Amino acid sequence: MPLPMSHEDEELLLQLERSNWTLAAINAFHAMMIRTADEQALYNVACEALTSKGAFALAWVGLPRQDAESSLEVRACAGTSVGYLEDIQISWAECERGGTPSGRAVRTGQVQFADHIQSNRDFRPWRARAIQFGLHSNVALPVRLVDGEVVAVLSLYSNVPAAFGTTEASLLVRFAEDLGYGLQTLRTRAAYETALAETRKQTRNIEGLLEGSVQALGAALEKRDPYTAGHQQRVASLSVAIAQEMGMDPDRTQGLRLAALVHDLGKIQVPSEILVKPGRLNEFEWKMLQEHPSVGFEILRPVGYPWPVAQAVLQHHERLDGSGYPQGLKGDQISTEARIIGVADIVESVSSHRPYRAALGLDHALAEIRRLAPLQLDPLVVAACERVIRDRGFQFGP
Numbered sequence: 001m002p003l004p005m006s007h008e009d010e011e012l013l014l015q016l017e018r019s020n021w022t023l024a025a026i027n028a029f030h031a032m033m034i035r036t037a038d039e040q041a042l043y044n045v046a047c048e049a050l051t052s053k054g055a056f057a058l059a060w061v062g063l064p065r066q067d068a069e070s071s072l073e074v075r076a077c078a079g080t081s082v083g084y085l086e087d088i089q090i091s092w093a094e095c096e097r098g099g100t101p102s103g104r105a106v107r108t109g110q111v112q113f114a115d116h117i118q119s120n121r122d123f124r125p126w127r128a129r130a131i132q133f134g135l136h137s138n139v140a141l142p143v144r145l146v147d148g149e150v151v152a153v154l155s156l157y158s159n160v161p162a163a164f165g166t167t168e169a170s171l172l173v174r175f176a177e178d179l180g181y182g183l184q185t186l187r188t189r190a191a192y193e194t195a196l197a198e199t200r201k202q203t204r205n206i207e208g209l210l211e212g213s214v215q216a217l218g219a220a221l222e223k224r225d226p227y228t229a230g231h232q233q234r235v236a237s238l239s240v241a242i243a244q245e246m247g248m249d250p251d252r253t254q255g256l257r258l259a260a261l262v263h264d265l266g267k268i269q270v271p272s273e274i275l276v277k278p279g280r281l282n283e284f285e286w287k288m289l290q291e292h293p294s295v296g297f298e299i300l301r302p303v304g305y306p307w308p309v310a311q312a313v314l315q316h317h318e319r320l321d322g323s324g325y326p327q328g329l330k331g332d333q334i335s336t337e338a339r340i341i342g343v344a345d346i347v348e349s350v351s352s353h354r355p356y357r358a359a360l361g362l363d364h365a366l367a368e369i370r371r372l373a374p375l376q377l378d379p380l381v382v383a384a385c386e387r388v389i390r391d392r393g394f395q396f397g398p
C-alpha cells in the first residue's frame with residue numbers, strides 16, 4: 001500500500017508536472033514554428049503551444065504601440081480564459097494601466113511576475129475580472145530581436161497562485177528567446193525577399209535600358225543601309241533559337257541576343273555606296289567593309305555590358321580554320337557567342353534578298369553552312385541550327 005504523500009511531495013510533483021508541460025510546450029512550439037510563414041501565425045502558434053495541454057489558462061502576445069496611450073496591442077491569445085482579454089486596455093507606459101507585469105516587461109526588458117493576482121496592487125484595474133476568469137498568477141516575458149530591442153511581450157497566466165517557479169521561469173525565458181529568434185528569422189527573410197525583388201526590378205530596368213540603347217544603335221545603322229534593314233533583328237532571333245537548342249543558360253543567351261542585335265554596328269563607318277553596291281566590291285572597298293567588326297568593337301567596348309557583347313561583335317566573322325577576319329583567330333580563340341552569330345549571320349544573309357542577288361531561301365542557306373562546317377564553322381552550332389530550322393520549324397520574322 002503506497003504511503004500517503006506529504007504536502008511537500010505533492011508540491012514537488014506539481015512543480016515537476018508544470019515543468020514537463022512547459023517543456024512539452026517548447027517542443028510543440030519548435031515543431032510548429034518551422035511551418036509558420038508570417039509573424040501573426042508565429043504569435044498564434046506560441047499561444048496555442050503554451051495553452052493546448054491545459055497547463056496554463058491564458059497566453060497572449062502583446063505588441064507595444066507608439067501611440068498616445070503607449071498601448072499594448074493584444075495580437076494573439078489562446079487558452080480557456082481568453083474572455084479576460086475582451087475589450088481590455090493595457091499600456092506599457094509608467095501609469096496605472098502600465099503597472100501589470102506585461103507593461104513592466106516591455107518597459108524594463110526584464111521578466112516580471114505576479115504570484116498572487118488577488119492581492120497584487122498593480123492588478124487593481126483588472127483584479128475582479130482576473131478572478132472571474134480564474135486567473136491567479138501571471139508571468140510576462142519580453143520578446144527581443146537579436147539586437148536586444150523588445151518588440152513584443154509574452155504574457156502567461158495560471159489558475160493557481162505562484163505557479164511560475166524558478167524552473168518554469170527559466171524554461172519560459174527560453175521559450176520567449178525562441179519566439180524572438182523566430183520573429184527575427186521571418187523579418188530577415190522578408191527583408192531579404194524585399195531586397196531581392198528590388199534587385200530584380202533594377203536588373204529589369206537596366207536590361208530595358210540596354211535593350212533600348214542596342215535597338216537604337218541597330219536602327220541607326222539600318223537607316224543608312226535599307227538592304228540590311230531587319231538583318232540584325234533576324235540574326236538575333238536565330239542566334240537565340242540556336243543558343244536555346246544548345247542549352248545555353250538564359251542570362252548568357254540575353255548577352256548573345258544583344259550582341260547579335262548590333263553585330264554589324266561597325267558598318268556605320270562604311271560609306272553607304274559600298275553597303276548598297278550591287279556588283280562585286282573592289283579590294284579597297286572589301287578592306288573597308290572588313291573593318292566593321294573592329295569598328296563595332298571600339299564603339300561598344302566602353303559601354304560595360306555585363307556580357308562579352310563587344311567581343312562577340314569583334315569575332316563574328318572569325319572562322320575556326322583562321323580564314324576569317326579581322327584577327328584570323330582559330331578554334332577555341334573564338335567565343336561560342338561569336339560562333340553562333342557567325343552561323344546565324346550566314347543563314348540570314350544567304351536566305352534573304354541582297355543588293356547583288358535575290359533571296360536564295362533557307363534550304364540553300366543550310367546547304368551553305370553544312371558546306372562550311374566543320375573547317376570554318378562550329379559543327380555543334382551548325383547541327384543545332386539545322387535542328388532549329390528543320391525540326392522546330394524556325395522562320396525569320398517579316
Ligand SMILES: [Fe+2]
Pocket residue numbers: 263264292316317345
Ligand atoms: Fe558582319
Ligand SMILES: [Fe+2]
Pocket residue numbers: 231235263264345
Ligand atoms: Fe551581319
